[in-house]
Amino acid sequence: MAAALLALVVSGGAARADFSVRSVDADWVDNIYQIDARLGLDLSPQAIEALHKGVTLAIVIDIDVERSRRYWLNESIASLEQRYHLSYHALSDQYVVSYINTGVQLNFPSLQGALDVIGTVMDLPIFDRQLVEDDSVYRASLRVRLDISELPAPLRVMAYVRPGWRLSSDWHTWTLNK
Amino acid sequence: MDFEQVKRSGPRVWHALLLLAMLAPSLYFLHIVAQEPQRFSALYPWLLVLAIVESLLLLLLISVNIWRLVRQYRSRATGSQLSVRLILTFVVLSVVPVSVVYYFSFDFLGRGIENWFDVRVENALTSALKLSRAALDERMRDQLKATQRMATAVSTLHPSELAFRLDELREQSDALELTVLTYSGRIVAASNINPTIIVPNLPHETILQQLRQGRDYVGVDPIGGRLQVRTVVRIPAYDPLHEQWVMQLLAPLTERISELAEEVQQGYAQYEESSYLREPLKFSFLLTLSLVLLLTLLGAVWAAFYSARRLVEPIRVLAIGTRLVASGDYGKRLPLTSNDELGVLVQSFNDMTQRIAQARDEAERSQRRAESQKTYLEAVLGRLSSGVLVLDSQRVLRTTNAAANHIFGFDLNELIGVSIDDVGKRYPLFNHFIIAIMPYLVSDRPEWREEITFFGASGRQVLLCRGAALVRDRSFSGHVIVFDDVTKLVQAQRDAAWGEVARRLAHEIKNPLTPIQLSAERLRHKFLATMDSADASVLDRSTNTIVQQVEVLKEMVKAFSEYARPPAMKLSKVDINALLEEVLDLYRGDPNLEIRTHLSSSLPSIEADPGRIRQLIVNLIKNALEARSEASRLDVDIFTRVAEDAGYPLVELILEDSGSGVPEELIGRIFEPYVTTKPKGSGLGLPIVKKIVEEHGGAIRVENREQGGARVVVRLPVEAFVARTLDDDERSVLDAASPVGRYPANERE
Incomplete structure (x- = not known):
């Protein structure tokens, strides 16, 4: 047991990321910075099994925009979190995607269809041009991850221990064009 | 630690x-x-x-x-x-x-x-889900057929008529929404139960995909907590060139069925x-x-x-x-660590060690006190001129002192712890003493006095003993015996008595002598001429004898009075060596007398009466001469030297002769008057010498030389110490101090 506990502590950042950011396309549209992104969401067998057993998975897209500062920590300009809940409806054999930010709920007969919807970010507005200063360098970053903290408590401990649950893409970072 | x-x-x-x-x-x-x-x-x-x-x-x-x-x-x-x-x-x-x-x-x-978890519950839930699905399947089949009929019904319609027809069809079938759309998802016409909803709920791409493959779709959608049945069917084409359309029908399940189905779903899922x-x-x-x-x-x-x-x-x-x-360290105090029983134990331990330390200190103090008392006692005993013996109840020697050693002539300290009976066996002299005091040791008299006389190495010794029984805790625990050697005191008293006798005799005899002599001379003078020759010669011889003997008597009386003369010392610095030479000059020229002097050059002058000292030297030489046998040769050696006794400087005068020496039995009494071995002499020579020596605070002794002859040793102090003869007062004090009837000792003899 002690060894497992130790692994829990040690394996914090070392899990293999099955999620990935395939492409990000960002530009100004009417003075609003908008993002299009394609995300690869490969669920591990453990996650799929849990989904089919009635566990709701929380998939989160994190977007950060920072102003670079030479002699100080970077200043955060905008921080956005897109949160989706993915669940399985046994009776109808449908996959239900709930977009928490808006409350919209969509049903899909296939898992891949549900994941494709989550993994396709279209025209996501991030911030207004007024917030941008001309002489500064801005860096934006994006990642997608499975939120372990929203898993049921008993499962969470296992999720910390077992690598199949550590699903997160690396941060995809790009410089903002003005 | x-x-x-x-x-x-x-x-x-x-x-x-x-x-x-x-x-x-x-x-x-x-x-x-x-x-x-x-x-x-x-x-x-x-x-x-x-x-x-x-x-x-x-x-x-x-x-x-x-x-x-x-x-x-x-x-x-x-x-x-x-x-x-x-x-x-x-x-x-x-x-x-x-x-x-x-x-x-x-x-x-x-x-x-x-x-x-229970397998039966699980099975029941699974069955419930299957049952629900079966119930829904039937409903879905019905709706599929109805939808397909509707699709056939609208297949021949022109698009412009379609919208009206759709409303009609929707109302007939109690559907929520009826939509006609292309395979690509473009809406051709739509009818909703809620006219405000403009955008219809479109089927997912996968459903359209399925339709393109020629299969109609029916499914249940969980929308907003209520279940809807979605059917999507192809609309049969009346014109092959015309774009293909599909029809979607969304119809709610009855509320009852929807709720039940949802409950089953939730229960199963949970x-x-x-x-x-x-x-x-x-x-x-x-x-x-x-x-x-x-x-x-x-x-x-x-x-x-x-x-x-x-x-x-x-x-x-x-x-x-x-x-x-x-390990003997009582000084450490243990630190108190708690207030419980162990703390009490530590406290008691501290008290105990403190008391032990106190007791030890007290014991050390008393030991030191005892030791100092013992030292003090020993010092007092050592300085006492009286001998002290302490015996325990078994007559074992416990304590003695230096004076006792001196009196008995051997070291009693080495015999402490030995029974005096054993000491007596080893030292016959001591045995006399034990025999004399034994009656008192065995009797239960608390105190006693006894004068003991016995003959020891230095002649007759007289000891005055006082004894007391030691009582401790009301029981007998031994004896303490204190004794003084009064030999010299007795001797002095005897000498004084002799002096007195001599003085009286001289006085008594001297008075009639002159009349006797005068009378004899008068008889001779008056009758010698008148008598016949025979009588005259008798008278002559008799008166001559009387006169002659009276002369002798007068000499004798003179000697007596010399001996008994009270001291009248005229002290001055006397150089003994010079005095010796002066006196010895008188004896030079005697062919039978050889006098050799060995005089110390560093001899100090002494305080003395030169006349007396001269008489002393004369008497000594005369004594030696008188002791020699007639006409035999006599060698005399005279030494002077510096000596010391108890820190006081002395001059020692030693006279050795080659005469016949002193008989052993007389050696203790040689200084008493008329104790003599010589054929001539007054018998007062040595007594007078002794008297002079004692008047100067000195000492004299006579001993026989190993090679024959006698040796006289005279010691005179450099500073005068004039002895006095006892006067009457002092004698009465002495008498009072002695036991009744014991003193003066000479009276007893």
Whole structure:
């Protein structure tokens, strides 16, 4: 047991990321910075099994925009979190995607269809041009991850221990064009 | 080991409090997290980490303690063995019950969680789900057929008519929404029960994909908590060139069926989830349980160390204290570590050592006192001129003094602890003394006095003894005997008596002598001429004899009065050497006398009466001459030298002759008047010499030389010490001090 506990502590950042950011396309549209992104969401067998057993998975897209500062920590300009809940409806054999930010709920007969919807970010507005200063360098970053903290408590401990649950893409970072 | 170390290694209460403050919250939170996992679930991982960190900390603490204990045990430190035993006991006492409880909890927990799940329930739920699906399937089939009919009905319609027809069809079928759209998803026409909804609910791409493959779609959508049946069918084409359309119908299930189906779905989903989560749940419960147990156990082990140390500490201190006391160190005060019975023990121990120290100091003081008293007593005894003997009840010699040694002539100190009977067997002289005092030793008289006379090495000795029985605790415990050598005193009294006799005799005899002589001469003068020759010769011879003998008597009386003459000293500085030469000049020329002088050149002048000293020298030489046999040759050697007695400077005059010496039986009494071996002489020569010597505070002794002849040794002090003859007052004092009838000794003889 002690060894497992130790692994829990040690394996914090070392899990293999099955999620990935395939492409990000960002530009100004009417003075609003908008993002299009394609995300690869490969669920591990453990996650799929849990989904089919009635566990709701929380998939989160994190977007950060920072102003670079030479002699100080970077200043955060905008921080956005897109949160989706993915669940399985046994009776109808449908996959239900709930977009928490808006409350919209969509049903899909296939898992891949549900994941494709989550993994396709279209025209996501991030911030207004007024917030941008001309002489500064801005860096934006994006990642997608499975939120372990929203898993049921008993499962969470296992999720910390077992690598199949550590699903997160690396941060995809790009410089903002003005 | 020192007490500074004792204090440093002592356990501290705040250690325990700190540890408790650290452990209690984590244990409490682990407890509430286990109770309400949903509420505190965010805390859970952090709690686990905290618990692990605490466990590691405790392990470290315990390791340090074990290491320290092992080191103490190896070095055989005081109290370490007891500590080990106590700690082992505590650990066993805590670990065994906790382990048993853990084992059963583990078992119960696993079985308890398993008991929530039942195959029959699971089967029932699965069956319910299947039943629901079957019920829905029938409904869906009906709707599919109805939709297909509708699709056939609208297939011939022109698009412009389609919208009206759709409303009609929708109302007929009690549908929520009826839509006609292209395969690509473009809406051709739509009818909704709610006219405000403009954008219809479009089928997913996968459904359209399925339709393109020639299969119609029917399915149930869980929308907004209510179930809807979605059917999507192809609309048969009336014109092959015309674009192909599909029709979608959304119809709600009846509220009753929808609710029931949703309940079945939820129940099934929950059961499935719980069933799926039971292993993780068990794992997390067991993890919590194990962590709590680990923390408790480690805490208990540490507490074992802590309490063992606290318990052993006073005992250890006591052990060290006892060892110190055993090695004779009573000065150390043990530090008080607690107020309980052990504290009382330490306090009592401190009191005890303090009392022991006091008693020891007291004993040392009394010993020193006794020793100083003994030294004082010995000093007093040593300075006493009287001899002292102390005997115990078995007549064993206990104490003596220097004067006793001097009187008896041997060292009595070496015989302390020996019975005086044994001493008597070894020293015959002492035996006389024992025999004389024995009657008093055996009698129970508390005090006694006795004058004992016996003959020792230096002639007749007279001891005046006083004895007393020693009584201690009302029982007889020995004798103390004090004695003085009064030989010289008796001698002096005898001499004084002689002087008195001589003076009276001289006085009594001298008075009639002159008339006798005158009468004899007158007889001779008157009758010698008138008598016949025969008578005349008788008269002549007789008167001559009378006159002659009277002359002799007169000489004798003169000598007597010389002897008895009271001292009238005329002191001046006298050079003995010069005086000797002066006197010896008178004797030079005698062919039968050879006088050799060996005079010290460093001889000091002495304070003396030169006339007397001259008489002394004359008498000594005369004595030597008188002692020689007729006409034989005599050698005389005269020595002078410097001597010292008890720090006082002396001049020693030694006269050795080659005569016949002194008979042994007379040697003790040679200085008494008329004790003489010589054919001529007054018998007062040596007594007068002795008198002169004593008048000058000196001493004289006569001894026989080994090679024949006598040796006279005269010692005279350099500074005058004029002895007085006893006067009447002093004599009466002496008489009073002596036992009745004993003094003067000469009267008895």
